[in-house]
Amino acid sequence: AQSVAQPEDQVNVAEGNPLTVKCTYSVSGNPYLFWYVQYPNRGLQFLLKYITGDNLVKGSYGFEAEFNKSQTSFHLKKPSALVSDSALYFCAVRDFFTGGGNKLTFGTGTQLKVEL
Amino acid sequence: DAGVIQSPRHEVTEMGQEVTLRCKPISGHNSLFWYRQTMMRGLELLIYFNNNVPIDDSGMPEDRFSAKMPNASFSTLKIQPSEPRDSAVYFCASSSLVGGLYTGELFFGEGSRLTVL
Numbered sequence: 419a420q421s422v423a424q425p426e427d428q429v430n431v432a433e434g435n436p437l438t439v440k441c442t443y444s445v446s447g448n449p450y451l452f453w454y455v456q457y458p459n460r461g462l463q464f465l466l467k468y469i470t471g472d473n474l475v476k477g478s479y480g481f482e483a484e485f486n487k488s489q490t491s492f493h494l495k496k497p498s499a500l501v502s503d504s505a506l507y508f509c510a511v512r513d514f515f516t517g518g519g520n521k522l523t524f525g526t527g528t529q530l531k532v533e534l
Numbered sequence: 535d536a537g538v539i540q541s542p543r544h545e546v547t548e549m550g551q552e553v554t555l556r557c558k559p560i561s562g563h564n565s566l567f568w569y570r571q572t573m574m575r576g577l578e579l580l581i582y583f584n585n586n587v588p589i590d591d592s593g594m595p596e597d598r599f600s601a602k603m604p605n606a607s608f609s610t611l612k613i614q615p616s617e618p619r620d621s622a623v624y625f626c627a628s629s630s631l632v633g634g635l636y637t638g639e640l641f642f643g644e645g646s647r648l649t650v651l
Contacts, residue, residue: 450638461538461625461642462577469638508577512638521567521590522640524577 420445420511422492424525431499431532439494439528441509450512451492452522453483457505465507468492479503499532506530536560538643540626546649552614555646557626558607567640568601568611569625577625583609616650623647 421444431437443449450469454462466477473485483494494507509525539558547553559566567582581591583603591601598617603609613620627640 452638454640459644461627461644462640463642464639467638521579521582522638523579526576 420449420513420523422451422509422511422523422525424507424509424528426528427526428529428531431530433501433532433534434498437496437499437503437530437532439507439509439530441492441494441525443490443492443509443511445511449492451483451485452510452512453477453481453492453494454508454510454524455479455505456508456527462508465494499530501532501534504530504532538626538628538641540624540643540646542646543644544647544649546651547616548651549617550615551650552612553616553620553648553650555611555624555626555648557609557611557643559609559626559628560630560641561607563628563630563641564606565629566603566609567627567629568609569627569642570622571625571645572622580611580624613648616648618650621648621650 423442425440452467453465455465456462465481466475468475468485476482481496483492485492506527506529508527510522513521541556564585568580570578570580580593581601582589586603599613601611623645625642625645627642629640
């Protein structure tokens with residue numbers, strides 16, 4: 419089965435500094451990878467995805483992610499963090515199944531805290 | 535577009551009572567998912583539907599849980615009888631085809647926070 423791992427429960431970064439939230443994946447075949455963000459007491463929101471093409475994927479709110487096949491990683495990055503980026507971030511992988519579909523398996527989540 | 539609508543947003547009930555959570559997906563979406571989120575277990579996929587048909591319910595914890603999708607615009611998740619360990623936030627999400635292909639993007643509702651005393 420496809421799976422993703424987020425090795426860090428929490429990441430702390432100062433506002434204005436670059437941030438990285440790590441994700442590694444384990445899939446058979448070509449991976450479909452995603453990042454979602456969850457603000458307190460809200461549902462998850464889609465940030466970006468990698469299906470094919472350029473290894474650097476750009477998404478919402480200035481976030482980007484780098485797909486690295488040799489390291490089986492899909493780390494989320496932002497050049498300059500904002501306090502408002504503080505939230506819970508989930509990496510996800512699409513499971514393939516007969517008939518197609520969007521069954522996603524999520525990682526355990528990483529709490530990002532951006533401080534002044 | 536109103537997005538995915540879930541009700542109730544909060545529910546507090548006593549052990550043994552029946553709980554029904556409701557979801558209205560985004561109009562035109564043909565896949566619907568129920569997820570459960572807890573601190574201990576994170577996000578778990580309970581069941582998903584394609585074109586109103588349940589495709590995979592292997593994530594449903596036990597027979598106390600059931601889900602239905604009688605039409606394209608409505609789904610329910612029922613717990614009967616409820617137990618304290620069912621306390622969690624339950625999310626509904628929907629998705630659609632774009633150009634004949636699934637995009638992989640799920641649209642989540644705001645969730646239903648269930649507390650079973």
